[in-house]
Amino acid sequence: MPLFGGEEAPTEDASTQPPRDSRALPALMSSCHPISLKFVDVSYRVKIDDHRGGNIKRIFGQSTPPPDGRTAAPPRERTILKGITGTASPGEILAILGPSGSGKSTLLNALAGRLRGGLSGTIIANDRRLGRSMLRRTGFVAQDDVLYPHLTVRETLVFCALLRLPRSLGRQEKVAAAEAVIAELGLAKCEDTIIGNSFVRGVSGGERKRVSIAHEMLVNPSVLVLDEPTSGLDSTAAHRLMATLGSLAQKGKTVVTSVHQPSSRVYQMFDSVLVLSEGRSLYFGKGRDAMSYFESVGFAPAFPMNPADFLLDLANGVYQIDRSIERDNPNIKQSLISSYNTVLAPIVKAACLDNSAIQAKGNIADSGHFPPHYRTGSSFSTGISNWFNQFSILLQRGLKERKHESFNRLRVFQVIVAALLAGLMWWHSDSHNIQDRLGLLFFISIFWGVFPSFNSVFAFPQERAIFMKERSSGMYSLSCYFMARIVGDMPMELILPTIFLTVTYWMSGLKPEFGAFILTLLAMLGYVLVSQGLGLMLGAVIMDAKQASTIVTVTMLAFVLTGGFYVHKIPSCLVWIKYVSTTFYSYRLLINIQYGDGRGISSMLGCGRDMISYNPSCKFVEEDIVGQIAPGVCVGVLLLMFFGYRLLAYLALRRIKA
Template sequence: MSGEAAEEYSPRDPNSSHHLHSNSSPITLKFFDVSYRVKLQDSTTSKLTTTAITNMFHGGASPPSADVENPSSATQHHQILNGITGMASPGHILAILGPSGSGKSTLLNIIMGRLHHTHGQTGTVLFNNRKLTKSVIKRTGFVAQDDVLYPNLTVRETLVFCSLLRLPSWVSKKEKIAVAESVIIELGLSKCEHTNIGNNFIRGISGGERKRVSIGYEMLVDPSLLILDEPTSGLDATAAYRVVATLRGLAAKGKTVVTSVHQPSSRVYQMFDDLLVLSEGRCIYFGKGSEAMEYFERVGFSPSFAMNPADFLLDLANGVCQLDNASEKEKPNVLQTLVSSYNDLLAPKVKTACVDAPATASEDRTIIGNHEKNKYYVYTNSFSTWYNEFSILLQRNLKERKHETFNSLRVFQVITASLLAGFMWWHSDYKDVQDHLGLLFFISIFWGVFPSLNAVFAFPQERAIFVKEMASGMYTLSSYFMARITGDLPMELILPTLFISITYWMTGLNPEFSAFTLTLIVVLGYVLVSQGLGLAFGALIMDAKQASTVVTVTMLAFVLTGGYYVHKVPCFMVWVKYVSTTFYGYRLLINVQYGDGRRVSSLLGCSSVGHDPATCKFVDEDIKGQIQPVMSVGMLLIMFVGYRLLAYIALRRIRT
């Protein structure tokens, strides 16, 4: 771990030098009477905790299906948010405080327009008195609760690649890198900039540093509004303080900062300007953080001893406090009292203040280096822009996967398989047709299953990052897709080349170099088709375990109908043979070794008396009875394009 505990961090001076300067107009955020509910088909709806529901809405996920005890019961609604009103101003931090399941994440997702199922959503969200637009989205940074970063990239590489992709095309590469470096300094990440991000399985930076990298991801575009979903979750008190100190420094520069928090320390609480307290989807306080305790004391709730204000407010939100001087019999419903007090005393004032608060909406301009241009430029899908995205994404993909691409285990697996095959078929005779066909079919099986199962994990593993970056408009889907499948080619092509180079000469296959070259070309083409199959299923299912199971079953069907085990396939299964990648790959390998079969048939004397009937049957059915090579090549080409096109379409569905 990087030594965050030893690092002293304080926000940089707002007037300090920065390669990216902006006189972008601030954003005043207002939301009025925001409510949200979902339909649940369960008579025991009340048993469902709001936590289980709201956790499903991180990133705009679909509403969950309830575990039902009585599926035939009438549809009911579960209210997640109920009439929330508030405002966040430039230069201020608005903290949304509440226990788990109070609706904090749902409110943030509604503000960002990330909930796609809007049939249960009411209320109004305004940015400078206007509704959400693409221009506002570009000026808004959203930091999710979970840090979605590439674990094998360093801090510097992560922010540099992000800068290269997110900043406008008119900014030079040198200036983009300078922006990333200044963000690293500003966030106090200099000591760990060359350390890998890491994750639960890979050693890397600390949790607090990882959270600051996520904030830096958004700071690169100098957002006017920064929204964070529980940025201190899972951090110790010191790390949490440093993260909020970072936000305090951003707010000092005129940014509008909105963050949800679960259980802040007292010194973190003191850095919040404004406070919104939620309880079971209802508001029980909105106002200045420094005035919250005074308000609750006024309505009859005060701590019996000195304590962290945040802890006391969470106790109130959970309904575990009681009115001062109330006996057990006189105890009213705490939450009901808090909601009623808010509606009577604060709600009218809050709505009036939100309506009357001024908001600016001037044109934003950005100064980078010596350039000044409209920051929120119109995106042009020119080839040069596309190629620039592709090349940056390809570089990032190669760096991220360099440890995985040629890891020792996979290389050992391929070399071991090639040596086993080489020794099993060691210098087998050309006339041993049955043995040679078995070898060719083994090659077809191995290089059908191996790449397809590896490719299944490509898109499911990157889904969270892909969705996050596409939502930010960092690149086009086509440039990401091409970079992703191109970055896998070294592994997909070099390992089969190594396999064939070892096995071919050990097993006594056709010794002509042209035959070896054609065999290698067929295997490489077949590998790319099999890889496409894995990519397609991975993108369609987007669950690595389920997709790998489907691919395994599919490859099993392809192998069984591939033409070696069974020649007379039942009528209702014949169609599988003609969509089998194994069938066409196996036929091409046979054609390279034996051509039309006349030579081997003559050598074996299949047309004369005394021939081996079993061997000659293999010649007649497997070699002479094959389809035209042109048809096999054509079908593999169709599959090569078709599987990748299917994967691309599936990714478009996920993006939207």
């Protein structure tokens, strides 16, 4: 039974063949260095803490025993992969089949060099142990399409090319490379369509998956690893996608992919098939020979059926004797594993191993750790654009992507309605009614404290997947990403507050001086940026959108209650909250702009010492305005918060491992 060797990939049907562009690929992408992968006895173990022991260690630390004398339970191990062996050759598609939890994704991550620790066995490329030079030529496409929804297909790939391709290439060459990949993968007809997501209409699922593949094709990988690329696609879209992968394999690339439930048409396109069940191999060999092999060991379908469905049934321990009787027995899996170890395993290992290769490649376990995941950005001299170019590109991309979010209709409607409502509620309010005026200033402090902080708390959690994917590919440095995000958000976050205050200030009849209006605007915009920084910091620290939104809501509630309008005599145990409250300093600054130190207003109202005790307005002025914190102190504290929150956010992002 032929298990290895080349076979011409199936020819694409004209209806499924992606359109080609007559232009030649750029020189960078015109050639492909063939790589043959061999993996022998690959196993992977992961440590699992039990619930009780894990909690004890998290609370008390590894070396500190619990107070009641209990000892933390030792971590248990779970074996995900159990001695997997096989090969993947240039010009072929190796498909990994198996039910959920069989170890498909783990094996793909191992072959792509994305696992560290717990991995044993041997993985070699062209008879050499995996290293950075080999991983540099490996492209990995995750199961989930992690893309910016509001960028078009062309913008997505052009920005990726500008960030990822070597800086020895000029901008036009990088754009040409992106356009060539668009043509190669048949994306020309949708290149000006936005990517979209579940809330925004964009390209189809198959086209979105091709864009993810195009991300990796920009660096012209020799090995392309894909985790369930047909997941969520209909049969026709899945076949078209596999036809695209087949055309890439024909150009000398090694394609390794896991497929959840392929149709019979898709299955016929697989050159080699590896069937997994609970981390063990049931079959490895040519896809066309799988049915005859299982028939030879006593498992044949009762009626003609899709080979992939039959293989998945066996991997699940299900064997249908006839059309009406179905046997579900764990012994089926054990029988298949035993047959594989007896019949196929010696042949597969013999084809993978030879003495010269063993000496050249070494062993993963012998090296002490798995080779670190390749990062194209680990050394700037290897071709990544310099810091300022990265910053400029990320800034442009961020402005294009987030302008839709910052100025969506609902958000603009929310701000305009709030401005008009405040203006009408305080329409030309009486300057002598100090309490009403202070209520307006405090409302402004509340609204522009909660609104930007709540919106910005989602920024980093929502972009975490994209950030980790791009950082693991070495597309840019963390400092570039962070600065581009901070600088790009500032102008967008300040436009709506400016519109709000312009409407509310003159409608409510606050201090009718243009200088006072400008100072109020500057104070409010600074406060908006501080509140935004608070949200960014909490989002970066927690990195969970729901939890972070809850924490920022509670934090702003505490800041509002201690802001100085609702409660004047704060309990001593809570008074510290007032001095870390952004609302407190913003409110004091707005009061100072309108009323100065308040003594003029106090004398105008005739508030002597004997009047304060029974005149509500005098009491309010005395407690809220006279003798409060100097404006310079408020500005200084807000500046400290502006930089402090962002520094904490940056440090929180640094702890995230790409």
